[in-house]
Amino acid sequence: MISAQAWADAERLWDFQQMGHELRPCSVAIGLGSHDLGVADTTADLYHRGMMPLIVFTGATSRTTRDRMPRGEAEHYRERAMELGVPARAILVEPRARNTGENIRFSRELLDGQQVTVSSALLVSKPYEERRAYATARKLWPEVEWRSASTPMTLAEYVDSIGDARLVIDMLVGAQQRLMIYPRRGFMIEQETPDGVRAAFERLRDGGFTSRLMPEAVGPDN
Structure with missing residues (x-):
């Protein structure tokens, strides 16, 4: 009890943990991998609302996701977003990250490699990790204007x-x-x-x- x-x-x-950020259109959204497919659902909803033209889903697997998401968190997120109508061309997959710091660093490397200019970004995470994700991103990629988002609940x-x-x-x-x-x-x-x-x-x-x-x-x- x-x-x-x-x-x-x-x-x-x-x-x-809720940052309470006012959401507005950004260069990209970064969906942080986890056990929670709600992150993919919320990211897809934000895409359909015109909040960003491009999504990066980032995440490998962990002890809590390897059975449920054997192809990797980011890949399962991509599949879920496409089921919800997000076109494949609007999604990049970063499959290596195993913690929040790697989520940010590896997503940055991927976007740099694709020559995507990023001035602002939406971080989509589980509700209880909004603030942690924001604080990590601000440390590792300070040039970007960050906004945190999660499933409202x-x-x-x-x-x-x-x-x-x-x-x-x-x-x-x-x-x-x-x-x-x-x-x-x-x-x-x-x-x-x-x-x-x-x-x-x-x-x-x-x-x-x-x-x-x-x-x-x-x-x-x-």
């Missing part, structure tokens, strides 16, 4: 789609931890964490929602 306090703390982390709706509330909260806690420690490692830009968000993170961490944490942050003493 998830306590009322834990749920409230998870909602605070969820809300913080509440935490409760996302939990229903996954079917495992504890896993989703663990993922939220892991995403928040990375926002706080990765800037020191040079992986993303620094972003201020409001006191209330930090307190929510600490309560959830100390309450045992730790399966997605980096080792240094496991336990109340870290």
